[in-house]
Amino acid sequence: MAYSWDNRVSFIVKFLYDIDNNGVLDQHDFECMALKMTLVEGKGDFNYNHYQENLHVMLSLWEEIAELADFNKDGVVTTEEFKVAVQRSCMGRPYRDFPQAMKMFIDSHFKLVDLNDDGVIAADEFRYNCVMRIPVDNIDALDDAYQSLLNDDDRRRGGLTLARYQELYAQFLGNPDENSPAVYLFGPLHELC
Template structure:
């Protein structure tokens, strides 16, 4: 169950988007994501111009997700997207699709996420960067499980390069959200998953 499509989408909600951990998505989450991306990108330094760039990316993503996920048309009333609404939106716009077919702002988020994981800016997510990202995101007590997840992600080309390039990360991210198969290597993109409760 840890690598089921449903649980993978739950992971994305809980550990990538719902920054304030209140169980739903709202505009504040994406404002927080913009600031987080600014600080991570600047390696601790703050830049107003960088913040404006990330605010554009994250607010565009919020607006796109809100439009796709507001099935009951109550967003204007409460400003919130429920977990189920988000899952329906992901199913509608991501399942069975390649990265190139994803909504534009979601692609921008994926690319931004790659930059945040690629801490040394060399264009490749290496084992140490993957490991750091995993342990900073959720509770893990076994580094070997993290290293095993990274190893399972890698193709022979990835191994020759020493990790994941942006194009490979894009492909894996699209499969993580868009491929319900629990046997694809993309299920390990964020490390060893557990079953996640969103309540």
């Protein structure tokens, strides 16, 4: 059930948000994410202004997630709490109806994947992003996942635009269908325990 909705949302928590790998989400994860984004965008160079922008986006995302998902108000969000919040705020909704801070994160994440900043995520950028996050031992698995994401317009453009990425991300979180092309947005997934 690697592509089940439950596993996909667990993947988001574990591999995108839980930066310090302590099993829960808290403000520290999002502070770390801001620094990570700044350094990735700068290819190792640190730009204080970009860092402040990224920190604002990430802390806004944390505040929104905490408001939506920290049901017991203990300052941490468990994977189960996050799933309930995603189900309430994203299930069956298009990108435009997602919480504002989540949309800002999705757009920022697109910029991280689009390494050459040409507005399109090409196969090489997709591969790089995947292997930086998950263990993959076969290039064909990455290429198959990428090709599964693409529609005819994507192929003509040479990859995924921001608008298409937004659409796929919304489906990844909000569409329970395991056969949706969006299930491959982060590469070949493995079932999480």
